[in-house]
Structures are given as C-alpha cells and as structure tokens.
Amino acid sequence: MSIAESSASVEVSELTPEEAAEAFDRVARTALDLSGEEFLAALDEGTYDDVDPDNRPGLLDVLMALPLVR
Secondary structure: OOOOOOOOEEEEEEEEHHHHHHHHHHHHHHHHHHHHHHHHHHHOOOOOOOOOOOHOOOOHHHHHHHHOOO
C-alpha cells in the first residue's frame, strides 16, 4: 500500500500559551537542567552568544523549542 492509498489521518491541535510554556520548560529541564525561565534569562543576557550548539549537549534541543515561547 502506498501513502496515497492509505487512510491514515492526522490531527493537529494548537497549544495554549500556558501549555507551550510548560512544554518549553520540560525541554529545558530535560536537556540543560534549567527551567525555561532560567534559560530565557541566560539567553537574553548573552550567555549562549558564542556557544556552538553542537558542542553543548542539549542546547540545540532547547533552541529548537524556542518558538514555543518566543
């Protein structure tokens, strides 16, 4: 069976701002052991300006989740 022949469906639901903030917080805590608020404050202070995300485990995960809150 090809993809075109399948009857699979996809559901999409939008997160509320509160749900998005909670999801971002979970990602930040899991990846960097920081709360979402702590990460955002450090980001705004420039802490990560010269950090290569490939050299800091977890940083890329949190940066990819940033659109949830910004």
